[in-house]
Amino acid sequence: MGRIRPPEFHPAVVVIDMQNGFCARGGSYEKHGTYIGADINVYRKIIPNVKKIIDTCHELRIPIFYTQQVREASGIDLLTRLHRIIPKRRLEFVKIPACVRGTWDAEIIDELRPTKDDLIVVKRRDSAFQDTELELWLRSLGADTVILTGVDTCICVENSIREGFNRGYDVILVEDAVASSWPELHKATLMKVRGSFGMVLTTEQLIDMLHTTRRRASAFRLSMEYL
Amino acid sequence: MGRIRPPEFHPAVVVIDMQNGFCARGGSYEKHGTYIGADINVYRKIIPNVKKIIDTCHELRIPIFYTQQVREASGIDLLTRLHRIIPKRRLEFVKIPACVRGTWDAEIIDELRPTKDDLIVVKRRDSAFQDTELELWLRSLGADTVILTGVDTCICVENSIREGFNRGYDVILVEDAVASSWPELHKATLMKVRGSFGMVLTTEQLIDMLHTTRRRASAFRLSMEYL
Amino acid sequence: MGRIRPPEFHPAVVVIDMQNGFCARGGSYEKHGTYIGADINVYRKIIPNVKKIIDTCHELRIPIFYTQQVREASGIDLLTRLHRIIPKRRLEFVKIPACVRGTWDAEIIDELRPTKDDLIVVKRRDSAFQDTELELWLRSLGADTVILTGVDTCICVENSIREGFNRGYDVILVEDAVASSWPELHKATLMKVRGSFGMVLTTEQLIDMLHTTRRRASAFRLSMEYL
Amino acid sequence: MGRIRPPEFHPAVVVIDMQNGFCARGGSYEKHGTYIGADINVYRKIIPNVKKIIDTCHELRIPIFYTQQVREASGIDLLTRLHRIIPKRRLEFVKIPACVRGTWDAEIIDELRPTKDDLIVVKRRDSAFQDTELELWLRSLGADTVILTGVDTCICVENSIREGFNRGYDVILVEDAVASSWPELHKATLMKVRGSFGMVLTTEQLIDMLHTTRRRASAFRLSMEYL
Numbered sequence: 001m002g003r004i005r006p007p008e009f010h011p012a013v014v015v016i017d018m019q020n021g022f023c024a025r026g027g028s029y030e031k032h033g034t035y036i037g038a039d040i041n042v043y044r045k046i047i048p049n050v051k052k053i054i055d056t057c058h059e060l061r062i063p064i065f066y067t068q069q070v071r072e073a074s075g076i077d078l079l080t081r082l083h084r085i086i087p088k089r090r091l092e093f094v095k096i097p098a099c100v101r102g103t104w105d106a107e108i109i110d111e112l113r114p115t116k117d118d119l120i121v122v123k124r125r126d127s128a129f130q131d132t133e134l135e136l137w138l139r140s141l142g143a144d145t146v147i148l149t150g151v152d153t154c155i156c157v158e159n160s161i162r163e164g165f166n167r168g169y170d171v172i173l174v175e176d177a178v179a180s181s182w183p184e185l186h187k188a189t190l191m192k193v194r195g196s197f198g199m200v201l202t203t204e205q206l207i208d209m210l211h212t213t214r215r216r217a218s219a220f221r222l223s224m225e226y227l
Numbered sequence: 228m229g230r231i232r233p234p235e236f237h238p239a240v241v242v243i244d245m246q247n248g249f250c251a252r253g254g255s256y257e258k259h260g261t262y263i264g265a266d267i268n269v270y271r272k273i274i275p276n277v278k279k280i281i282d283t284c285h286e287l288r289i290p291i292f293y294t295q296q297v298r299e300a301s302g303i304d305l306l307t308r309l310h311r312i313i314p315k316r317r318l319e320f321v322k323i324p325a326c327v328r329g330t331w332d333a334e335i336i337d338e339l340r341p342t343k344d345d346l347i348v349v350k351r352r353d354s355a356f357q358d359t360e361l362e363l364w365l366r367s368l369g370a371d372t373v374i375l376t377g378v379d380t381c382i383c384v385e386n387s388i389r390e391g392f393n394r395g396y397d398v399i400l401v402e403d404a405v406a407s408s409w410p411e412l413h414k415a416t417l418m419k420v421r422g423s424f425g426m427v428l429t430t431e432q433l434i435d436m437l438h439t440t441r442r443r444a445s446a447f448r449l450s451m452e453y454l
Numbered sequence: 455m456g457r458i459r460p461p462e463f464h465p466a467v468v469v470i471d472m473q474n475g476f477c478a479r480g481g482s483y484e485k486h487g488t489y490i491g492a493d494i495n496v497y498r499k500i501i502p503n504v505k506k507i508i509d510t511c512h513e514l515r516i517p518i519f520y521t522q523q524v525r526e527a528s529g530i531d532l533l534t535r536l537h538r539i540i541p542k543r544r545l546e547f548v549k550i551p552a553c554v555r556g557t558w559d560a561e562i563i564d565e566l567r568p569t570k571d572d573l574i575v576v577k578r579r580d581s582a583f584q585d586t587e588l589e590l591w592l593r594s595l596g597a598d599t600v601i602l603t604g605v606d607t608c609i610c611v612e613n614s615i616r617e618g619f620n621r622g623y624d625v626i627l628v629e630d631a632v633a634s635s636w637p638e639l640h641k642a643t644l645m646k647v648r649g650s651f652g653m654v655l656t657t658e659q660l661i662d663m664l665h666t667t668r669r670r671a672s673a674f675r676l677s678m679e680y681l
Numbered sequence: 682m683g684r685i686r687p688p689e690f691h692p693a694v695v696v697i698d699m700q701n702g703f704c705a706r707g708g709s710y711e712k713h714g715t716y717i718g719a720d721i722n723v724y725r726k727i728i729p730n731v732k733k734i735i736d737t738c739h740e741l742r743i744p745i746f747y748t749q750q751v752r753e754a755s756g757i758d759l760l761t762r763l764h765r766i767i768p769k770r771r772l773e774f775v776k777i778p779a780c781v782r783g784t785w786d787a788e789i790i791d792e793l794r795p796t797k798d799d800l801i802v803v804k805r806r807d808s809a810f811q812d813t814e815l816e817l818w819l820r821s822l823g824a825d826t827v828i829l830t831g832v833d834t835c836i837c838v839e840n841s842i843r844e845g846f847n848r849g850y851d852v853i854l855v856e857d858a859v860a861s862s863w864p865e866l867h868k869a870t871l872m873k874v875r876g877s878f879g880m881v882l883t884t885e886q887l888i889d890m891l892h893t894t895r896r897r898a899s900a901f902r903l904s905m906e907y908l
Contacts, residue, residue: 009311082395083392083395083397084236084371084372084397084449085372085397085398085399085425085426085449085454086454087420087421087422087423087424087425087426087454088454089422089423090422090423090424125393126389126393127389127393130393144311145311145312154415154419155419155423158389159389159393162353162354162385162386162389163390165310166352166353166354166357166386168309168310170310170311170312171312172312182418182422184415184418185415185418185419188381188411188412188415191409191411191412192381192382192412193314194314195314195316195317195409196314196316196317196381196382197314197317198312198314199312199314222311222312227312227313227314227315
């Protein structure tokens, strides 16, 4: 069993890249994503679970961070400005003008629209921690555990998990509130998190743990049986 | 095809964690690693390929960085000092006193012993970039491409790839010069690099590309057919 | 003299915190800043010089980054969330609700209003490099030299100089296009930059160097006589 | 007055660059430093105060970090590899082969020799936080306040203060346990810390605060009268 320190914890939820460009009908991925293998139906399937988690967090006053992957209209931040080696699939992705800052495409999807108390983290690269204020804000809130939801499991979600863990944050991955267009890579991420980086829960297990422990104690407590 | 800019490139090789504790007969992993699923035979199988790459680099004057994962004897940098959530397997790993700074266990294995011109990067966490001088040194040398070898494919190698790519370095993964104790995760890393982060070559392809392009030109050139 | 490598250079201008809250009539500092010693007249005096530099950059196609120091209305990023030790003056500053994100106070002053080709870097702490995309963008543009203008010389400007220099960027401080409410600290920053971090030029010298070298060569060239 | 949160604090002392090369008789600075204005007599004057602080910390079990500024014999990390603009004084400094890794010059001076429980942080640039494990270790120890001692006040000490403060650490500068070869810049650093970054104490005040509060309480407490 993996318990080390007293199990009170201070969670924050991070919702990765649930934006129109990636997940909405009429967004960039629905229009151009097939060619790169992106499957917005898989992405859209998790919306109800992410919604349940968000509602629970609002009720229990757990902070929520939404990441918003953007690119500039000018193209200054395209991967092609810095890289010579870009895999074909990723290069096709770069050609889709997805989630340009300031457009509808870049907005969080309607179903998960942030309230004014939620926090938006604009990011340019894969990890929610890279070149953003996320860590400073987690510290300001005293949060020590990040609960990961959103897309795509094997890219931006996994980068955020790896970087978060290595910076010292505890990590919970919600397996049915993250999605990937590549099922075998989705599975690989889950296996790696279970083996090396953190805890994998279902939406139901997460919500149950948050509600139950809050009810029984003044703080949230980890159920180490899930490790 | 993924070619973007003129294909001259400035490579550096990074050899991840090929230390006695992880890869040598008599090291910590051989003695205690079975319990956590570590397979040093898989790790040892890549030694000849890593050696070939190192020899080629010495011949062609390509810089080589060896990472050395260490922990302090005092335990100050153990994951258990910061984390409540640690997967069972990783927790067992923490209990093995592997690669304590200053011990034989932490040294690079004899077969790959660095020369005095090679560079050692001492690291404390998974990525070769985290809290180390690696990036400053890559810049000093004008290197723009990191060629990844070593262990374990799905943890320290993949973290270094993801962080390197996102910081703007081009990435080449040498598939038979990296190894993992978990074959399906090894495969997943390769698939992800091919789809999102860089180029995957065999040792033979890499050495051929370095030799051939050096011979034909004053600079190394990328063979974009591999993308 | 300090010349080391061929003197072609790729400059970018960084305009630090020239926002209504700090520099405009009717902004937070004019209304509440006297108490903390802020002197917006000193800040406003540099506006014509910063404008001249910006106009020159637009003409010569040198990229311009404007930093925008913001705080959240919710107070999540206040220093008081993280610090117990805050000097009285800085604590008074925290109490002034200056430059809240989304308000007029946080906007760049009218006199220096960015064009759509200029880049905005939203920052939360003193340095323009901390937790921002500035470095990624400098790399995308191939910029190797940052020319610093704006306010306050001894806090945000100096932090950006120190961090930029130590990350490997060359630094030029424009002495009459930066300003401080504390004259002796302004002087100390200049002395330190001259001794340890970079080059100090007047607006006239800078513009002359940019124009002259552009005219004589396809690239900008450093006049090492200024070192 | 600046008190914000309950005044218990968890201090760690950082001793900046008290190495033979900078501070010992027979070290690089004594031999070659006059030309760049370095004054090792000023540096040596603080040794007794730094020693008193170290002894107090050992007694009260406060962790101590010694930074060790090094360069490689190969020259890979010289400023001249990355910079075109280097002030004359700093360039002269680069020419002095001070504190090469592995030499006597790079060792901490005898008078302050670390015990085996103290921690060494090898650094390559000005700030103790840049590219080092310092922050990870501060977190492992639960330290929230860094007490700065060592040399030179206006370069490495001030860079560490600025970066530490902006990362969220409370900062205490011990005015008679830091030294600079440039008296007016020493004064400017003190003035800036008092105005913007933290608390300035004498060695006697610091030791008194640590002893007294430890005696009266189980934790260290801040005396806010010093702010």
